[in-house]
Amino acid sequence: MFTHSIRRRLVIGSAALTATALALAGCGRSSDSPDAGSQATTTVSQGPATGNLTVWAMGTEGENLPKLMEQFKQANPGVNVTVTPIPWDAAHSKFTTAITANTLPDAAMVGTTWMGEFADLGALDPTPQGFDNSGFYPGALDTTKVGGTQYGVPWYVETRLVFYRKDLAAKAGFSTPPTDWDGLKAMAKAMKDKAGAKYGINLQPGGTGSWQTVMPFAWSAGANITGDDEKSFTFDTPEMQEGLKYYQSFFTDKLAGTDLPPNQTEAQFVNGQVPMFISGPWMAGSVAKAGGDAIKPNIGVFQLPKNKTATSFVGGSDFVVFKSSKNKDSAWKLVKWLSDAKTQASWFKMSSDLPAVKSAWQDPSIASDPLLPVFGKQLDDAKAPPAIVNWEQIAAQFDTEVEKMTKAGQSPADTAKAIQTKATQIGAGGS
Amino acid sequence: MRRTWWIYLIGVLGLVAVAAPFLWMVLGSFKTQGELLRVPPTWWPQDATTQNYDDLFSKASFPRYFVNSALVALVVTAGNLTFCSMIGYALAKLRFKGRNALFIVVMATLMIPGMVTFVPLFVLVTNAGLANSYPGLILPFLVSPFGVFLMRQFFLGLPDDLMDAGRVDGSGELGIFARIMLPLTRPALATLGILTFLGSWNNFLWPLVIAQTEDKYTLPVALALYSTGQNAQNYGLLMAGAVVVVLPVLVMFLAFQRHVTKGIAITGLK
Numbered sequence: 001m002f003t004h005s006i007r008r009r010l011v012i013g014s015a016a017l018t019a020t021a022l023a024l025a026g027c028g029r030s031s032d033s034p035d036a037g038s039q040a041t042t043t044v045s046q047g048p049a050t051g052n053l054t055v056w057a058m059g060t061e062g063e064n065l066p067k068l069m070e071q072f073k074q075a076n077p078g079v080n081v082t083v084t085p086i087p088w089d090a091a092h093s094k095f096t097t098a099i100t101a102n103t104l105p106d107a108a109m110v111g112t113t114w115m116g117e118f119a120d121l122g123a124l125d126p127t128p129q130g131f132d133n134s135g136f137y138p139g140a141l142d143t144t145k146v147g148g149t150q151y152g153v154p155w156y157v158e159t160r161l162v163f164y165r166k167d168l169a170a171k172a173g174f175s176t177p178p179t180d181w182d183g184l185k186a187m188a189k190a191m192k193d194k195a196g197a198k199y200g201i202n203l204q205p206g207g208t209g210s211w212q213t214v215m216p217f218a219w220s221a222g223a224n225i226t227g228d229d230e231k232s233f234t235f236d237t238p239e240m241q242e243g244l245k246y247y248q249s250f251f252t253d254k255l256a257g258t259d260l261p262p263n264q265t266e267a268q269f270v271n272g273q274v275p276m277f278i279s280g281p282w283m284a285g286s287v288a289k290a291g292g293d294a295i296k297p298n299i300g301v302f303q304l305p306k307n308k309t310a311t312s313f314v315g316g317s318d319f320v321v322f323k324s325s326k327n328k329d330s331a332w333k334l335v336k337w338l339s340d341a342k343t344q345a346s347w348f349k350m351s352s353d354l355p356a357v358k359s360a361w362q363d364p365s366i367a368s369d370p371l372l373p374v375f376g377k378q379l380d381d382a383k384a385p386p387a388i389v390n391w392e393q394i395a396a397q398f399d400t401e402v403e404k405m406t407k408a409g410q411s412p413a414d415t416a417k418a419i420q421t422k423a424t425q426i427g428a429g430g431s
Numbered sequence: 432m433r434r435t436w437w438i439y440l441i442g443v444l445g446l447v448a449v450a451a452p453f454l455w456m457v458l459g460s461f462k463t464q465g466e467l468l469r470v471p472p473t474w475w476p477q478d479a480t481t482q483n484y485d486d487l488f489s490k491a492s493f494p495r496y497f498v499n500s501a502l503v504a505l506v507v508t509a510g511n512l513t514f515c516s517m518i519g520y521a522l523a524k525l526r527f528k529g530r531n532a533l534f535i536v537v538m539a540t541l542m543i544p545g546m547v548t549f550v551p552l553f554v555l556v557t558n559a560g561l562a563n564s565y566p567g568l569i570l571p572f573l574v575s576p577f578g579v580f581l582m583r584q585f586f587l588g589l590p591d592d593l594m595d596a597g598r599v600d601g602s603g604e605l606g607i608f609a610r611i612m613l614p615l616t617r618p619a620l621a622t623l624g625i626l627t628f629l630g631s632w633n634n635f636l637w638p639l640v641i642a643q644t645e646d647k648y649t650l651p652v653a654l655a656l657y658s659t660g661q662n663a664q665n666y667g668l669l670m671a672g673a674v675v676v677v678l679p680v681l682v683m684f685l686a687f688q689r690h691v692t693k694g695i696a697i698t699g700l701k
Contacts, residue, residue, distance in 0.1 A: 054643075059660050082644065083610045086656035090639050097640045101554045103562055267468050282663050 049330035050078040064351045074212035099123045102244045106325040112143035116387035120430040126149040139314040139382040144181035146387040152320030156353035158280040159382045164298040165275035167193040177302035184305040188255040202277035203256040206403020218243030219311040226393030230386045236420035246411035251406045266290035395421040467666045483671035500649040504631040511572035511627040519582025537643035541576040563643035585619035621690040
C-alpha cells in the first residue's frame with residue numbers, strides 16, 4: 001500500500017510544498033525568523049524540568065516514548081510531556097509544513113538525513129554546552145552537525161552489516177567470515193558454487209536507497225561525498241570508481257542478481273536461494289519472523305570487509321529542540337536525560353533501538369546478544385552523508401546511476417562522472 | 432447464444448482482475464508476516480490467525496480514529512451536498528449580475544493543484560486558531576469547486592419550464608429549488624456524495640498535518656502510523672487495517688449505487 005516510491009513522492013512533494021510556501025510568503029525564511037525566543041540556548045540551567053513539553057516522534061518510537069516519559073516525569077515531577085506519534089510515511093511533510101506555519105513542538109525525533117534541511121530553514125536550536133559529546137559514536141554525532149554547528153544529539157543508531165547463513169557458509173567452506181574485499185567475493189562465489197545458492201549475495205541493483213549499500217564500499221576505498229567545505233562534490237574520483245567497480249563486479253560475475261523480485265530478501269535468505277545480504281539490525285527480527293525458530297541459530301553477521309578502511313553506513317535518528325519552543329530550558333533537560341547512558345539502555349529494552357551512547361552498550365541486554373555487539377563494533381567505523389540540504393535529491397540521482405551501472409553495464413567511470421555532473425547541477429543547497 | 436458466452440467470459444475476467452487484489456487483501460489480513468512474505472505466495476491462509484485484528488483493535492484509541500474519520504467524512508459530505516447544489520443551482524438557473532464572473536472564479540480555483548494551496552491553507556487555518564480541531568479538519572473541504580461545477584452542469588440540463596411551472600403554482604424560489612429541482616438531481620448528488628465521502632475518508636496528508644495530538648488522528652493516519660516503520664513494515668497489520676478502512680466505503684457505495692443506476696435510467700429517459 002505504501003511503497004517506497006509513494007514515500008519518495010511524498011518526500012519530493014513536500015519539498016515542493018515548502019518551496020512554494022516560501023515563494024508565496026514572498027520572502028525566504030531567514031535563520032532568525034521564529035518569533036518566540038530567537039536567542040540560542042547556550043547553557044541548560046540546573047534543577048528539574050518544569051512546565052508543558054510537546055514532543056513528536058515517528059512510528060514505533062512515538063508509540064513507545066510515552067512509557068519512557070513516565071520515568072522522566074518521576075524524576076521531574078513538575079513537568080508534563082505530551083508525545084504525538086507521527087507516521088514515518090509523511091513525517092517529513094508534517095515537519096516542513098509545521099516549520100512554515102510555526103506550529104512546531106518543543107522537541108522532536110528527526111531523521112538524520114533531514115538535519116541539514118531543517119537547520120537551513122532556521123528551525124533548530126543549536127546544542128547548548130554541557131553535553132558529553134565524546135560519549136556518542138562519532139559517525140552518529142556527525143549527523144547532528146550542519147556547517148560546523150551542532151543541533152540536537154544523536155538518539156539511536158543503526159548500521160549495516162553483512163548477514164549470512166551460518167549453516168550454508170560452513171557448507172561453502174567459510175567457517176570464519178571474511179575480512180577483506182577479496183574474501184567477501186570468494187565467499188559469495190562459494191555460496192553459489194558449493195552451497196547451492198542461486199546468487200551468493202543479495203545486493204540492491206540500484207533504485208531507492210541503494211546508496212546506503214554502495215557508499216560504504218566507496219567510503220572503504222577512501223572516497224568522500226563532498227570536500228571539506230561540504231559544498232563541492234567529489235563523486236568523480238578514482239576512489240569512488242573503485243567502490244563502484246567492486247559493487248558492479250558482483251553483478252557482472254553473476255554473484256548478485258538484477259532479476260530478483262523486490263522485498264523478498266528475508267524469504268530468499270530463509271530458503272537459501274540468496275544466503276547473504278547487507279542490511280541493518282532490524283533484519284534479524286524480520287528474518288526470524290519469515291523463517292521461524294528454525295532459522296534463528298543460523299543467522300550470522302560480520303563487519304563490512306576491509307579495503308583501505310571497513311566503513312559502514314550509520315543511520316538512526318537525532319533528537320532536537322526547536323528554536324520556536326517557549327520552554328527550551330526544560331526541553332534541553334529532556335534531551336539531556338534521553339542521552340544519558342542509563343536512559344538509553346532502558347529505551348533499548350522498550351524499543352530495541354540501539355543506543356547512540358557507547359557506554360550504554362555494556363548493558364547486559366545488549367552485550368549478551370549473539371548479534372548486537374558486532375553492530376557496536378561496526379559503529380566505530382560508520383559514516384553518514386554530510387548534512388546537506390539537497391541530499392535526498394542527490395541520493396535519488398545516485399540511485400538511478402547505480403541502476404544503470406548494475407543493469408545496463410554503464411562503466412564505473414561513466415557512473416562516477418554522471419553522478420558528479422548531476423550532483424553539481426543540483427548543488428548542495430542551503431544559504 | 433454464442434454472443435452471450437463471450438460477454439460472460441469478458442465479465443468474469445474483468446471481475447477477477449478487479450476482485451483478486453481485494454480478495455488478496457482480505458485473506459492476507461489473516462496471515463502471519465512470515466506467510467505474507469513466503470515464496471511462492473499462498474492464496475488461502477495456511478495457519479489462519481486473527482492476530483492482526485487483535486493488534487489493530489488493541490490500539491487504545493482505535494474507536495476514536497474511527498469516530499474521527501466518520502465524523503469528518505459525514506459532515507464534509509453533507510456540506511458538499513448542501514452547498515455545492517445550492518451554488519450550482521444559482522450559477523445555472525438564477526440570473527444575477529456577475530454570475531459568469533463568479534463561475535469563472537470557481538473554475539479558476541478548480542484549475543490550481545491542491546499541492547500549491549496546501550501550505551497557504553495550512554497557515555490560514557492555523558492562524559485562525561483551528562489547528563488540532565474538528566473545524567480545522569472539516570471547514571476547508573465543506574464545499575468544493577468540483578462539486579459546484581458538477582451540480583451546475585447537471586442543473587443546466589434541467590428544463591426551465593419546471594421552474595416556471597413552480598412559479599405559476601405559487602411556489603417560492605427556495606421551494607422551487609428544494610422541492611422541484613433538487614430531487615431531480617439525485618444521480619448527480621449520489622455521484623458527488625460518493626466521491627466526496629471517498630475523498631474525505633481516504634484523505635491522509637491534511638489530517639496528518641492539522642492534527643497536533645493523536646486523539647484527532649483519522650483512520651488512514653493511524654494506519655500509516657502503526658503499520659509502517661522506519662525500515663520494516665508490518666504487512667499483516669496493514670492488510671487488516673485496510674480491510675477495516677474499506678468496509679464503510681463499501682457499505683456507502685452499496686447504499687448509493689442504487690441511486691446511481693436509477694439516475695442513469697432517468698437521464699436516459701430525458
